[in-house]
Amino acid sequence: MSKFRVQIFLYIITILLVSFCICGCVEVTPSSGGNNADSYVPVSQGDGDIKDMIKDQNQAPATQEQAQVTPEQSSPETVLPPAENESFIRVTPKEYSQLKQDSQTSYLPYNRPVSTDSREFLTIYEILNQTFAKNATAYAYNLVTPPLYIELGFYPKIVTDEQEIYKRTGDKEGTIKFTKTRPSQDAWFEMRVYDTKTNEEILREGYGKTYSLTNKTAAIRRAGSFQFDFMGDNVAADIAMKIPVDSATIDAFTNVSTLIGDEKTRSSLLPSVFLKENDLGQGWQTTGDLIHTPVIYSSIFIAPSSGSKMTQDISKYPGVQDAVTNYEQTKSANAGETQVSITAGDEGYGFESIRKTSVVFRQGAYLVQLTSYSVPPVSFDELKRLATLISGRISQL
Known part of the structure; x- marks a missing residue:
């Protein structure tokens, strides 16, 4: 009876050894300082994921409650690392219809000037x-x-x-x-x-x-x-x-600028104390060259119906003494004539002959000479009247 029991015990031991060999080896963790644990993990051929195995090893032992997982529960899907980025390669676009514009577009509001070639x-x-x-x-x-x-x-x-x-x-x-x-x-x-x-x-x-x-x-x-x-x-x-x-603006501005320029020019010229055609009376008109500068005005009048002529020469000097000096020079130049004093200006004189009559006067820095050298000449009294007219305009300056 004891011999039979020993045989049964040996039979059970044999069965256990065969079962152990069939189930495979037990995985062990490499000692500290050894190669990476991954190198020691066999390649999985089954449905399981090798990463899950590694993950389970690195985690702390699960509690009893955590170990009890019902069949309806499943572990979450494992996220794989992203694939390596591909390189960008320059290629030809498939079409250009979205890029082409039939006409240029202005984003400025209406009624605003835009740049043009004719600007x-x-x-x-x-x-x-x-x-x-x-x-x-x-x-x-x-x-x-x-x-x-x-x-x-x-x-x-x-x-x-x-x-x-x-x-x-x-x-x-x-x-x-x-x-x-x-x-x-x-x-x-x-x-x-x-x-x-x-x-x-x-x-x-x-x-x-x-x-x-x-x-x-x-x-x-x-x-x-x-x-x-x-x-x-x-x-x-x-x-x-x-x-x-x-x-249009250019033309308008040019016209205004011209008017302003003319006005500035006139304002710098000798003031309008000189005689005009209507001062002499009907039938008189201006002839020849007219000189008008800041210091001189000279013109010639003629009456075609009678043939009479008259010149006016007005000069403005820098100072009164200059005018006095030039006034005395006219008296010396007309020394051959019988000079008669007149009341125009600060001082003045005149003379009358067959072919020539003249009046000369000085008023401040102005020197005025009116001369008629025609046949018949303008009368001496008329010249004195015109001299008084010019003197009155100088007084108003």
Whole structure:
């Protein structure tokens, strides 16, 4: 009976050993300092994921509650690492229809000027060849209709550099001198524009220092009151302020400018104290050349019906003494005539002959001469009347 039990015990041991061999080996963790644990993980051939195995090993032992997972529960999907980025390769677009435009589009509001090839610019102010030698100037302007373009042209001081080089060629040697002219590196210019209401600097442009060495055009594109400061050294500059306008505005401005210019010219000329055709009466008209400058007025009148002629010569001298001196010279020139004193002006005289009558008077710095040299001449009394008329106009100045 005991022998039978021993056989049964050996049979059970054999079965257990065979089962153990069939189930496989047990995984062990490499000792500290060994190779990476991954190297020791066999490649999985089943449905499981090798990463889950590694993950389970690194985690702490699960509690009893955590180990009890019902069949309905499932572990979350494992997120794989992203694939490596592909390189961008330049290729030809499939079509260009979305990129082409049949006509140019303007994003400016209507009734606003846009840039065209026929655009004209009106110069509203100009400073030419102003020299800057460590000095500054400033101007103020109220811009109502922007934009305002500022054109800047520069003329830096030119300096000459000399360089000597010792040169030997064969049996010849000596010093060669080279000269080179260039703009001075000390030349600079700067324009600063300020809003006069806020004192904010809104624009800065220039030449030299941190600016490029070229002519410039700057623009102010909003209305307001502005101050322009110009400064520099070793440089001269042309500064032109321009606004874009159409041809009609150009014509209108030109006409106004012409009128203003004519008025300025007239205001600088000798005042209108001289005789005109209606002062002499009906039938008289102006003939020959008329001279009108700031100090001289000279004209000739003729009456075609009678053949009479008369000249008027009015001069304004720098001072009264100059007029006195020239007045005395006329008396000496007419010494051969019988001179009669007249009441026109401060002092005056006249004379009358067969072919010539004349009156001469001085009033302040003015010297007036009226002469008739025709046949028949203008009467002496008529000349005195006309002299009194001119004297009254001089008194009103």
